[in-house]
Amino acid sequence: MERTEIDAMRHIPLADFLARLGHEPVRRSGNELWYRAPYRNERTPSFRVNVAKQLWYDFGTGKGGDIFTLAGEFIGNNDFMEQVKFIAETANMPMPVSEMSKPTFLPKPSEPAFEGVEATPLFRSPLTDYLAERGIPYGIASRYCCRLNYGARGKRYFAVGFPNVAGGYEIRSRFFKGCVPPKDVSLVKAEGSPADVCSVFEGFMDFL
Numbered sequence: 001m002e003r004t005e006i007d008a009m010r011h012i013p014l015a016d017f018l019a020r021l022g023h024e025p026v027r028r029s030g031n032e033l034w035y036r037a038p039y040r041n042e043r044t045p046s047f048r049v050n051v052a053k054q055l056w057y058d059f060g061t062g063k064g065g066d067i068f069t070l071a072g073e074f075i076g077n078n079d080f081m082e083q084v085k086f087i088a089e090t091a092n093m094p095m096p097v098s099e100m101s102k103p104t105f106l107p108k109p110s111e112p113a114f115e116g117v118e119a120t121p122l123f124r125s126p127l128t129d130y131l132a133e134r135g136i137p138y139g140i141a142s143r144y145c146c147r148l149n150y151g152a153r154g155k156r157y158f159a160v161g162f163p164n165v166a167g168g169y170e171i172r173s174r175f176f177k178g179c180v181p182p183k184d185v186s187l188v189k190a191e192g193s194p195a196d197v198c199s200v201f202e203g204f205m206d207f208l
Helices: 003-010 014-020 067-075 080-091 127-135 138-144
Strands: 027-030 032-033 049-050 055-058 063-065 116-123 147-153 153-163 171-173 177-181
Touching: 003 067, 003 080, 014 049, 014 067, 014 080, 014 127, 027 153, 055 067, 063 067, 067 080, 127 138, 127 153, 147 171
Parallel strands: none
Antiparallel strands: 027 032, 032 049, 049 055, 055 063, 116 147, 147 153, 153 171, 171 177
16 A cells, blocks of 8 residues: 555544534644544533644543544444545545556546535635645735635535636645636736736646
8 A cells, every 4th residue: 555645644634634524623722622522422522632643532432543543433444444445535535555456557537526616715724724834825815716615426625716717716725636627727917017927837826
């Protein structure tokens, strides 16, 4: 199995992973986020996530661990590959495969079929935190980008959206890079720029 793909899953922030599954923290205390246990019913939050160590612990059941054991609680399965599959589907990541099962000629990856695409303002969120980590301040990101909510393979996701002239979007998040078709160029008129000057960028992240 590809170690880099497994390591990428291991480094998915647990808060982002839980948010993709529809669970938000009830309160925060330092490096700790407290939730109502996401895979069982409870009124008093007893599920803790340490954001510095990327570990979780459920005081109600006495269980804890990393993102793989958390996936196991959601699906009720201790099989590692089933946990990996669940994480890959939730984070919209490719499913890791063993070296022996890889084809000699890899087919060109296809975009998922996007459903229910909705563009909304880009407010401060894990998306803007991701952009900040890439050196893009919120003031710039919110001016040119939007938050794009969309469905794929029966699940709902969200990402940073950058519109193009054909009505499509380039989209980015910590876990996914793609395009909501149709694919085309994006034109931005910079304030105060000379009419006879055109700056060309390979991608919208470079532009930002």
